[in-house]
Amino acid sequence: AVIIILNATPPPDPPAWRYECQQNRCVKMELNQSNIDTAISLPVCRLFCGENVPVWPKPTETIRLDPSTVRIKKSGINFRRPSTRSVDSLWSAIENRFTNQIEAKVAHTTGLKDEGKNLIIKFSVNESSNYNLESYTDERYKLSLSQTSNEAIAEIKAETIYGARHGLETLSQLIVYDDIRRELQVVAEGEISDSPVYKHRGLLLDTSRNYFSVESLKRLIDAMAIVKLNVFHWHITDSHSFPLVLKSHPDLTKYGAYTPKKVYTPESIRDLVQYARVRGVRVLPEFDAPAHVGEGWQKKDMTACFNKQPWQDYCVEPPCGQLDPTVDGLYDVLEDIYREMYDYFDSPDIFHMGGDEVSTGCWNSSERIQKWMLAKGWKLEEKDFIELWGYFQDNALERFDKVAGRKLPIIMWTSHLTEKPFVDKYLDKSRYIIQIWTTGADPKVQDLLELGYKLIVSNYDALYLDCGFGGWVNDGNNWCSPFIGWQKVYDNRPDKIAGQYPSQILGSEAALWAEQVDEYTLDSRFWPRASALAERLWSNPDTTWREAESRMLMHRERLVENGIGAEALQPEWCLQNENDCPIIKSGA
Amino acid sequence: AVIIILNATPPPDPPAWRYECQQNRCVKMELNQSNIDTAISLPVCRLFCGENVPVWPKPTETIRLDPSTVRIKKSGINFRRPSTRSVDSLWSAIENRFTNQIEAKVAHTTGLKDEGKNLIIKFSVNESSNYNLESYTDERYKLSLSQTSNEAIAEIKAETIYGARHGLETLSQLIVYDDIRRELQVVAEGEISDSPVYKHRGLLLDTSRNYFSVESLKRLIDAMAIVKLNVFHWHITDSHSFPLVLKSHPDLTKYGAYTPKKVYTPESIRDLVQYARVRGVRVLPEFDAPAHVGEGWQKKDMTACFNKQPWQDYCVEPPCGQLDPTVDGLYDVLEDIYREMYDYFDSPDIFHMGGDEVSTGCWNSSERIQKWMLAKGWKLEEKDFIELWGYFQDNALERFDKVAGRKLPIIMWTSHLTEKPFVDKYLDKSRYIIQIWTTGADPKVQDLLELGYKLIVSNYDALYLDCGFGGWVNDGNNWCSPFIGWQKVYDNRPDKIAGQYPSQILGSEAALWAEQVDEYTLDSRFWPRASALAERLWSNPDTTWREAESRMLMHRERLVENGIGAEALQPEWCLQNENDCPIIKSGA
Incomplete structure (x- = not known):
């Protein structure tokens, strides 16, 4: 030309x-x-x-x-x-x-x-x-x-x-x-x-395992805006810390935040939601329950197995902790939490209730829970604990609906509850959207699609950006190793995962679980890899990362120009000498 | 207590x-x-x-x-x-x-x-x-x-x-x-x-594949000072770029720097050397030759195979390039380079001449080199190219000695030249220190020790901190994957690698080759992992990373406090709840 x-x-x-x-x-x-x-x-x-x-x-x-x-x-x-x-x-x-x-x-x-x-x-x-x-x-x-x-x-x-x-x-x-x-x-x-191919184009950040300053979250949203990602899924609390400041329950933050400064106040959340709106990004709040709960709840007597050891018996990583569904007062507390969240997050039209990794062993370690179940004439078997979980979910949803005043779509993670034969007994497909984090090839994904559920795709084998670093609860490298290169993110196609049901896929999210990340590596873990997701979801090209590589190198520089500490993918020489760094194709 | x-x-x-x-x-x-x-x-x-x-x-x-x-x-x-x-x-x-x-x-x-x-x-x-x-x-x-x-x-x-x-x-x-x-x-x-166990405790940074601002290098030296590392090994040039500003040969930088601003001037080098001295860190300059040369030399007609394709035939990654040892004028240029480096780096008492990854295929692709060799009565076989390499090294050393005015110790990388039977023919063990980058268990290490060479240990299986990310010249992950956790760095013992010859180990260096790193991920790639090396070299404890873990979590916070963007290793919860994140021992 x-x-x-x-x-x-x-x-x-x-x-x-x-x-x-x-x-x-x-x-x-x-x-x-x-x-x-x-x-x-x-x-x-x-x-x-x-x-x-x-x-x-x-x-x-x-x-x-x-x-x-x-x-x-x-x-x-x-x-x-x-x-x-x-x-x-x-x-x-x-x-x-x-x-x-x-x-x-x-x-x-x-x-x-x-x-x-x-x-x-x-x-x-x-x-x-x-x-x-x-x-x-x-x-x-x-x-x-x-x-x-x-x-x-x-x-x-x-x-x-x-x-x-x-x-x-x-x-x-x-x-x-x-x-x-x-x-x-x-x-x-x-x-x-x-115009975009998918409506739901998101990034998840966990701010409980480690804390991220509001300033660093704004930088994340700046970068999302550059690549037209539109959902910031905020996994704000977990068993490790409770940084969310609630007027109704100040004890949750007092005992739950890592330090009195490592918190998200109502003002800072409102400010962030508005900051995101200017950038075309919705903030999707998640309150994960009944598992992934612990720090902050110390004064409430509403949890089971908190920091119980050996942790392997009660959860997937320390500290363990789950809400105790049998405590009546629990649902009043949840309603208070939902009400404040719904307010600070500016009346979102969708809400995430978490729901992953519930441990039967945890609930079964509580005498109070056992007594309650037996009093109901239940046994203490797997299906009875699923029933208990369903009971929790129904009650929690009822309180959420009361707060919202309308029946909003609710997202939940894949879990034991979202498997056959439980899923359609406990989770109404007209209410619940399932976020899958299992591998893309897992037959459970097809099960959910066949049953008619709408899905958000976050298959960990391509979209968990925290994979590949050193182990911290095990020897060697972390559980979902190896590191996922941008190429794999780019080539991960939700439409292929959907098989015959592509219209049931709302979109996809890449996730950054924060066990081994805090604000000092936030930029480089997400970027430029999250840009690969952004193009997959906005454009869904028929081509692969190979055709995108040269543009990706330019794009990474754009992120840096905008103040994002994105990882370098190649020597700058390859940017300046287009196509002179050809890839050795393996297995070709 | x-x-x-x-x-x-x-x-x-x-x-x-x-x-x-x-x-x-x-x-x-x-x-x-x-x-x-x-x-x-x-x-x-x-x-x-x-x-x-x-x-x-x-x-x-x-x-x-x-x-x-x-x-x-x-x-x-x-x-x-x-x-x-x-x-x-x-x-x-x-x-x-x-x-x-x-x-x-x-x-x-x-x-x-x-x-x-x-x-x-x-x-x-x-x-x-x-x-x-x-x-x-x-x-x-x-x-x-x-x-x-x-x-x-x-x-x-x-x-x-x-x-x-x-x-x-x-x-x-x-x-x-x-x-x-x-x-x-x-x-x-x-x-x-x-007092330290090892005298040579270093970090290597490659500033050719990608450029690092002087400000970011100062941050690196700040962190080294915190953990009492004492050698900043500066791999300043390579085939990808030539950021070193030389008064004698401005063309090397003009054509070799990525941009006119991505350079190291004499003033900035002197400033950095002084900055490092205040922090107890020596700057060890490397001028890598005869391979790993390319950009910058375009006007000199002194190289072979520069950016020749397919690169796999001539080097290990694009762009290829080696000095042509047969060009008489080359040694005058090298003398000029050594003279300016020796000056700007404040008369170092040790110098690194590189010497890794020479490709016979590269030299053999040059008609000029072939003619010169045949005229000498040599053949074009492996041993003849080793002879050519020896010829280059002798001439280069002579020029360096002339500049230094004394016979300083010279470090070179393990390579074909440092193997039996070549090594003691070409490299005098009273002059040359060998830096090993092969695996710790490679028998070639024992060969060198038996021959009496002093070693610096940089075995890539524990000390190459760039490993584990996405591939850039190949599919999947990069060549030395997986990512090396701090635990492996900590447990990498030079004295064990040395077997019967521990006194021949001067120390060790962790290396950050910069194909996929620039100043935006400099801190998190080195830190806190380089701290594990620092303790291994200063203290050489008989204990393993398990005994150091709790201190390491505190130490990582110290790095952050000092402005270093060190990677998080675990949830902050594990820092605040000592020993409540016990590791599952594998294979135990």
Whole structure:
């Protein structure tokens, strides 16, 4: 392709290299005085060379970009937003984010020539659309690029403000810094129409095993916004710590938080939910029960087997702990917890009740529970403990419904309860969505699909990003080793896992369980691997990671540019020498 | 043990927990009004409870700490240093580092009560000692703690300023923040005598595959200083990039650096060497040749097989490239490189010439090399290429010796050249130290020991910290997978690898090859795992990682406190509940 740069002469002291598009790849060539006027920088070359635009995730409908750029001045960015006053602050926050992203492109450069056309960004959305961000929010957008003699114009049309936000994200990826001319350039003419394949595109973070500052969570949401992920699934409590501050039960946090500062206050949660909304990300709260409960509950006498040893007999990792379903007062406490969560998380239209890894051994170690069950005429066998679990779940759901005032969809993890023959006895498929964390090939997944359940896919063999590090409750490496490379994440296809029932898959989440992660490695564990998930879910390409690799290397740099401490995947040499690091295919 | 806190009443609003030392572990107990006056915080409890002081690495000689602390005020820290004026700035820098470390202990606290005794730190060193930091610098120190009615006194005696620096590092680990009383406390009475088992305790970083800012390298050296590692082995160039700025050959950097900013200038190197010296760390420069050369040399016509494809035929990863030993002018260039490096690295008393992974296929692909060899009457067989390599090494060494003006020890990697029958033909054991990177059990290690070579141990199966991530030149995970947990690093014993020849082991290095790492994951790849190496080399305990685990969890927090983004190893719960996360022993 011939790429046309509509610009002035480059400044002195340019870099050593320019790029030429040859056979669909950008080839590094020497830059010198004789070729500098028409020389093309790497990011400009990558905009047009080859089949794939560098936008991540790849747009799914129309992509037409004419191979020419125009220089713009960052001080000349203007927004024309719809006149719905009630959401002015939401628009402002979205626009500010965009401006900051453009600033980040030149933050570490010297001698920026901030000259060129103004960039006019015109939004139009359906004014009657819902300004809340919900499970079924329309995320489509259409981005059109054109220019006049003194303006570059980007028109973004969408049904909702959230679709428009996605369009802005795409636009920011079509603006590049040209290190030869030291100026910002935008694609001059083109059009992209885009919409996601899956509605539910999420990341799970566990903030109980280790604590993460609110600042670090915001960084996570920043990165999610870049790749159009839309669900932050917050596994906020577990048996290890209870960082959630509740006015109704301050003892849960007092005894449950690691320190008085390692907490999430109502204000910080509300702030985060709003921060996420500006970035098109819903915060999905999980209150995991009846297992995965422990610290914080010390004063309540409502748990069984807390920190009981040897832990192997009562849970999957220390400290053990489960709620005792037989304590009447428990459900009042749960109602209080649900009420405050429902409030701080801004009336979410979906809620996660956890429900994984309940241990019969734990409940069976409690004399109080045994007595209660026997008094009911039950036995102390597996199916009786399942009955007890069902009893807990019914009561908990009733309290949640009371709080929400409507019957919301409830997500639960795969567990013994979600297996045949229990699942449809205890979990109504019109109410419950099942999040699978078993392997993608596990026949239990097919069982659930056949029974008609809707699923969210988090198969641990491809989507548990904490795998592969040193063991901490066992010798050697941790339980789900080895480390999962971005390639495996990319090639993990929910539609293939669904077999004959693809329409029952709502989407997918990658999970970061935090036993061996805290805010210091948060960025590098998720990124850039979570970007591979993002493209799989937004675009669901028929191609594999091999076709995405060259774009992924560019994309990783984009994450870094935006302040995300994403892991390096390859030597920078491979980024600068496209396709010169060919992979040895194994077993081919 | 009964621990005595010589302090005033705690302030209101204390944390929820205190600790009691029971059966050699610190047990979490509720803190309340009835026990607050004598309550003990976790870091204070850990100073005395059980057999091991929390100092990392563990001191090797006398350790006597009386179980009492005294509160000190950070504004009352005073140093009494020897009066050698010529090194006043070195002393100042060392003292400032200590003061900053103490500040870091309380940086994120609120309501610090900066009251208590002054802390007087008295240094004495052998005034006739060498103030340069060298391979054989004496690192011993003795730290004595005592008190008067208004002073806490720490006396540090050492042969050299570098030993004294180590003593100060130990002292800083005996000062803790008590979150119950909100004050700094120091061990009131005690004595530690300490010296390292191995002289060479290093970390290798490759700054060619990816670039690391000088700021990030300083952070690495900060962390090394905390654990008394003393060698930063800087693999500064490779075939991927040439970030080293040389006045004699600016083209090497112009064409070899990833960008004009991703370079190490003479000033930045000198600055880093001085920064390291203040921290007791020598910078060991490596100029790897004749293989691992490529980018930067484009204008010189002195290389073979640069970026030749398919790369598998000419090197171990792209881009390939080796120096062409037959080009006469090459040795003048090498002399220039050595001269500038020797200068910027402050006349090091040891130098690394690389020498790994030379490919016969690469040299044999050059017609010029073939002609030269045939003209000498050689053949083109394996042994002839070894002869060529020997020729290169002799010429390169001659130039290095000319630059240094003395015959310094030279380190080289294990390679085909270091195998029988070549090694003692080409590499004089009185000049060359061999750094092994093969597995610890490889019989070639024994061969070298039998021949009398001195070794530095970097066996990749325990000390290559880049292992275990996604593949980049192959499917699946990278070549030396799986990830190496800190436990394996800790239990890797150079003395066991040495068999009958332990005295020939100078020490060991952990390596971070940077294909998949850059400054954003630098901290978490090295830390806390490199601390396990540090204790193995300083203390060489007869115990295993199991006995060190509880101290390691405390130590990891110390790294974070000092601004190092070290990886979390376990839930914080396991730190707060000592020994309640027992490991399932496999195969036991």
